[in-house]
Amino acid sequence: MRFKYLVIALIAFLAYTYGAKAGKGRYKEISNFFDSFWNDPKVKKARVQAKKDVAKARKAAVKKARKASH
Template sequence: MRPKFLVILVIAALAYVLGARAGRERYDQIEKAVTSFWNDPTVKKARAEAKKDADKARKAVKKKAKQLR
């Protein structure tokens, strides 16, 4: 067994145990925090800008790839 795989397996087991100990209440609390962060207007704006920039970059790469052919 590879050491990297073993480390991942240990981390997954540890995360499972800690998650099971935290319980449903903590899960709901974390879910609420993540949802409120994701729906924050500032975050929504940043996501939209990132998408716009990614689309621009995709178009530029596509154009450059056509030139190289």
């Protein structure tokens, strides 16, 4: 568990350091890229499909667990 926190802290530190060096202009550039990526119709469609797949898998797992418990 400590390793997990260490990795998270390291990533946060590196992200902060990179952001501080890059400045606001680079931050805006990266932010705009990810906004356009996130709002891309193909990505939206993939997100919707992934949610459906997860719901289906969850339902199957619950059904299997209930069957095993009886």
